[in-house]
Amino acid sequence: MPAQKTWEEGEGAPAGAGEEDRIGALPDGILHQVLSFVPAEQAVRTCVLAKRWRHLWKSAPGLCIGCFRNYKPVSVAALRRFVDPLFLHRRASPLDTCKLRIGDFSKDGDEDKVNLWFRHAVACKVREFTLHVERNDYVDPWRLLDDRHLVSQHLTRLKLHCVQCHDNFLDFASCPTLEHLEFEYCFFALATKISSESIKSLSIIDCPVSDDFRLRIYAPNLISLYLDEFWGMAPILENMPSLVEAFVRVTNIFADWCDKLCDNGKDCHCEYCDSGNIGNGSSVLLEGLSKARKLALISEPQMMLLKEDLASCMHCHQLTLPLRKLSHLFALQLVQFIFRRDLRWCPTFTMLKTLLLNDYWCVPDDLSPLACMLEHSPVLEKLTLQLFSEGPDHKFEMKGTFSSRKRSSAISEHLKIVEIKCEAIDEEVFKVLKFLCTFNIIRSEMSVDKLLNART
Numbered sequence: 001m002p003a004q005k006t007w008e009e010g011e012g013a014p015a016g017a018g019e020e021d022r023i024g025a026l027p028d029g030i031l032h033q034v035l036s037f038v039p040a041e042q043a044v045r046t047c048v049l050a051k052r053w054r055h056l057w058k059s060a061p062g063l064c065i066g067c068f069r070n071y072k073p074v075s076v077a078a079l080r081r082f083v084d085p086l087f088l089h090r091r092a093s094p095l096d097t098c099k100l101r102i103g104d105f106s107k108d109g110d111e112d113k114v115n116l117w118f119r120h121a122v123a124c125k126v127r128e129f130t131l132h133v134e135r136n137d138y139v140d141p142w143r144l145l146d147d148r149h150l151v152s153q154h155l156t157r158l159k160l161h162c163v164q165c166h167d168n169f170l171d172f173a174s175c176p177t178l179e180h181l182e183f184e185y186c187f188f189a190l191a192t193k194i195s196s197e198s199i200k201s202l203s204i205i206d207c208p209v210s211d212d213f214r215l216r217i218y219a220p221n222l223i224s225l226y227l228d229e230f231w232g233m234a235p236i237l238e239n240m241p242s243l244v245e246a247f248v249r250v251t252n253i254f255a256d257w258c259d260k261l262c263d264n265g266k267d268c269h270c271e272y273c274d275s276g277n278i279g280n281g282s283s284v285l286l287e288g289l290s291k292a293r294k295l296a297l298i299s300e301p302q303m304m305l306l307k308e309d310l311a312s313c314m315h316c317h318q319l320t321l322p323l324r325k326l327s328h329l330f331a332l333q334l335v336q337f338i339f340r341r342d343l344r345w346c347p348t349f350t351m352l353k354t355l356l357l358n359d360y361w362c363v364p365d366d367l368s369p370l371a372c373m374l375e376h377s378p379v380l381e382k383l384t385l386q387l388f389s390e391g392p393d394h395k396f397e398m399k400g401t402f403s404s405r406k407r408s409s410a411i412s413e414h415l416k417i418v419e420i421k422c423e424a425i426d427e428e429v430f431k432v433l434k435f436l437c438t439f440n441i442i443r444s445e446m447s448v449d450k451l452l453n454a455r456t
Helices: 002-009 028-036 040-048 076-090 110-123 304-311 317-334 337-345 368-375 427-437 448-455
Strands: 062-065 097-102 128-133 157-161 180-184 193-195 201-208 216-218 224-231 245-250 294-299 354-358 382-387 396-402 417-422 441-443
Touching: 028 062, 040 062, 040 076, 062 076, 076 110, 097 110, 110 128, 294 337, 337 368, 354 368, 368 427, 382 427, 417 427
Parallel strands: 062 097, 097 128, 128 157, 157 180, 180 201, 193 216, 201 224, 224 245, 245 294, 294 354, 354 382, 382 417
Antiparallel strands: 396 417, 396 441
């Protein structure tokens, strides 16, 4: 191939007469590191700089393929002409990092080719691997990874985007050094379990799962967990005794449903009301989170379509907050079912010191979810309530402390700080404040009277 001839035979011109080649004077190890941060397509071209550079790219410990900034990702067909000879010339040179960004899959065999590149990187003892398949508008945009067990004694970090994963691949028992696992917009609808005894951080964002059964997550040594927007039934979190921090956000794309919560006159056969005798008396999410020290539990409706409609109306800006609250009342039946279900078997959060909750836990006229969490958090030190405000900026932020002399026995004696973040101090927020007053809260910045005046 002409490209191969250029790589092998390109001599390039030496540095100009009288000019000092300072970069070329650096040790090979440093030059290898420099080449690792350069897109592979450009790193290969350094073979023409001088004789010394001729083969350096072949043993660089890092590869960034298809990673040009501000460029549309390259199709598999186009990458084949570069990546196949690239790996051929590198042979089995060890890899620390490999990033692969891919655009269109337009030909038969493209998925097999990408799987081959992935397995080749693993065979080269890669430590950190990223596969980013560009998201598109296809009916089925996810690309299938080989449903074979991944075997590596060296892989420590794996990051996948827009791929389809099945059970054998998601069993990481043969990757004993894997510690960081990230999935974004990946397809798990046919998978039943993600399993690893070695991972310490797990991030799953915007991923479809089954509507018919729950995905189980087994990670007993997990320290950090980030779950955001599953499509389907909420996953079952198995015991995580080492968990330090967790963020869990559910929306109305969860497939969990209870007819009785929508209409008390209806019969239901869900896990919540047990009328179908299928409730198993166990937690789905909360039990697995019970050892966390820092926890954020967010449950909210998806408002994307509504926001898009409002954005097109110049006079509807002030309606956004009231409409969000209106939708929140219906969301109680749809979105928040899974947390409400888990509260029936609420565990004790024996290590929890920092807790963030949103307005679901403080529904007007039903503050029992908030009360339940406070009663089951005996060492809680800081509570943050984010009420009808998505952030990160909030119009109102209040801080307070609890009285040590008149503290209710129902809450942690260690609770020192309470933060409330909201967009407006209205009737709903005021009801939450009144509820907190029953626990003898002392506002260090605003009194109840001032808050009442602020509403007007």
